[in-house]
Amino acid sequence: MTTSAAPVRRDGTPWWWADAAGIAAGASLIVVAALWVHGGGVTEVTGGGWAAVTAAGRLAGLFAADLMLLQVLLLARIPAVERAFGQDRLARWHRWTGFTSFHLMAVHVLLIVPGYAGQAHANAFAELWDLLTGYPGMLLAAAGTAALVMVTVTSVRAARRRLRYESWHLLHLYAYLGVGLALPHQLWTGEDFIGSTAARAYWWTLYAVAAGAVLVFRAGLPLWRNRRHALRVGEVRAEGSGLTSVYLRGRRLDRLPVRAGQFFLWRFLDGPGWSRANPYSLSGPPRDDVLRITVKDLGDGSARVATLRPGTRVLIEGPYGRLTGESYRGGPVTMLACGVGVTPLLALLWDLPYNTGEATLLYRARTAADLAFRDELAWLARHRGVRVVPLLGPRAAGSWLPRDLAGTTLGAAVPGVAGHHVYVCGPQGWTDAVLREARAAGVRPERLHTERFAW
Template sequence: MDTTQAPPDTPAPALERAPRGARSRRLWRRAAIGVLWLTSVGVAVLWLAGGGAQELTRLPGGALASMGRMTGLVSANLLLYQVLLMARVPLFERAFGHDVLTRSHRAVGMWSFWLLVAHIVLLVLGYAADSGMQPLLQLWALVWGYPGMLLATAATLLMILVVVTSARRARARIRYESWHLLHLYAYLGVGLAIPHMLWTGTDLRTPLAAGYWWALWIAAVGSIVLWRIVLPVVRSLRHDLRVASVERDGATGVRVHVRGRDLDRLGARAGQFLIWRFLDGPGWMRGHPFSLARSPRRGELVLVARLVGDGTARLRDLRPGVRAIVEGPLGVLTGEARRTRSLLLLGAGSGVVPLLAILDEEPYGWGEATLVTRDSAPEHLLGGEHVRALVEGRGVRHVPLHGPRAGGRSSWLPSDWEGWDGADLVRSLVDVRDVDIYLCGPDAWASAVRHDLFRAGVQPGRIHQESFTS
């Protein structure tokens, strides 16, 4: 455990923390939840206005078809919100944070898919009950005999492709770049599903219903175009973001320095990340999320990435002057949530990077900040030189936890620390009654850390976490 004694002439900087940021985020969250509930109620109203409740009394065909229409409406609503959740809409980003939106995007997508399956099954069974046809023959008749159904069938197949390739086991076998390309077919699926809703959907024939769905489609498409294409390009050109230099970072990392004009007006804060695209040749359109490794107040943007795939490997070959296009800043792992003088920051792998930027930017006295890093080997630590500078120049205590995983109760510790209880280790490092804890790393590791933090007596509101799992 590395510790540094404070020089006698080193004053502790003042910590001024106004609650305005937390209140603002709560207001954004309430507004976002209100929008979600309002539109969900709107879908139910559309179903009722279309005679859905009355149809439930007509057994069995009418009831099955009515439930099929309802599941279809909810599925379409969730599908469009799935697009909106990842469109970088400020309402949702400020309310929930990018990692929460990413998990919600996945959950909403699965619910939308299974409701789509229920929509198809219930409609086929309902129509078959009324017509007296076999269900498979009825399905064939629906696909070939109703307008827009061939396009809807293609949309369903695309959705199946996206769901199958998004399963965790499938993701583990697919390159990130390939998965990202396949995932974009979800947008095509949304587009192909629209015509059959307009041409055959009985719940869209009133002006109110048509107005609602057109407004939601326009909002989804407009949000993608505005916040994921237009604004990133305009901002990046305005700030003239270009690569200044590239260097190795430890045994497995690369560090890229990006400079430009008026970077303070980009609005980035230490702990946040950007979606980066470098205009260096074919493949530049695939964006990659990389955290800021230094405080953006230093006049440049610095990213550090571990070399694990094609997207990160090409960073080594960037040349000075290459233009960068960025989306963001994104994420809520910033000093805005901090309320105490004492800091405990725990990071694993690439999760160490944003924590170093926070230590760059936040005020604290000598010995008031403790950094715990976890890697498979000491040479794999990202930002090693930065860590040493923080220890020597600002009195940060560094606790390196390197080596194979422990097999005991506290699985987030390395095997050399297997005799320690994780909760006892936390209590030995900080006063858990008066500390803000920043946590960043793989989900399984972070979950084990949180478990021990709670056992140590840390209040949930003092833990600030960001997940990198997509």
């Protein structure tokens, strides 16, 4: 969450960085349109006929390509971008640009093929075959399109619900292959590239920036950090109710740029399946000698955590997330957790410098047995005055509350919450309900800090 009080954020990111990045993304689409106009696109469209269809198809393809590369940049894990916008927002934008670019790519194909066929007075299927076999890069583009179709179909919400996170994440990596194969044909055969030095310079620059960001921040930086810190499992401890805490030790952990409330992508080198990464938040404040995560048994990847042995090598990517105390300047704090969403909030309860009695935790769980970290929460209640309010029972439809408390407002549950910093972590639907309630209670946007457990 950005603040308006200082020109530089506490993490060192200039206050204007987020606006500049957003303007640059929008400007890229304007540049694409301008290059298309310069290449005669408007003249062809106003001239009518099949040439107009082809020109419209080219514009759809250019916008699709630009959005594909922006999509890659959105989740290239660029630290400044992560700090400026946060994972939640970047993931939503990534989905929007992904589906939009896919639809534009489909429009591109549906217009280009009949447009070329009409100009050549040929059958559309014959023209498609001629394009695939007679133009450089078109077979690669077809293979890339097939990969992008697979990624898009498995990203539809109904399909994602049927897939394990590990399977979905592995399939999603084919998006890089799809983009890499689908785009080069434009540079080799596209009318808007062959005849324009400016267009070629723009697109090669954008390709290089996207590819470089992936190589540096998704490959190079994690490799360097893993070599430097050499994390290993130190201890595995059962917390009850399907929860397992893992204590991790390594070298120079004081140099690891992580804050309480953030998460990493974790790979445990304990056998088959080690290549699949899982996102887990720190459940305690980062220390110079140890990190702690706490995992709930929700699937194959999380179930394996309970079987880890001390000494197991661990690979990380991150840290990610903005559910931190970055913008906290003191004062009352209200935290709302659902299920395993309590883990990053617990780390913040240990870390934030609130005064005694200034913190409230509303903890949503189905039964009392599902409440985790009871000893730590009891210690925080005794020594730091944290007010812990369990919200137990089946959830009321469309509400963030259990059925027997349905209708209770956040303002009634936490008097004066409009002036608090509010931290929220849990499943997407529950978190959205809490945010609506918090806004209705008068909590200002800059004081709302969220993390959704969604993919």
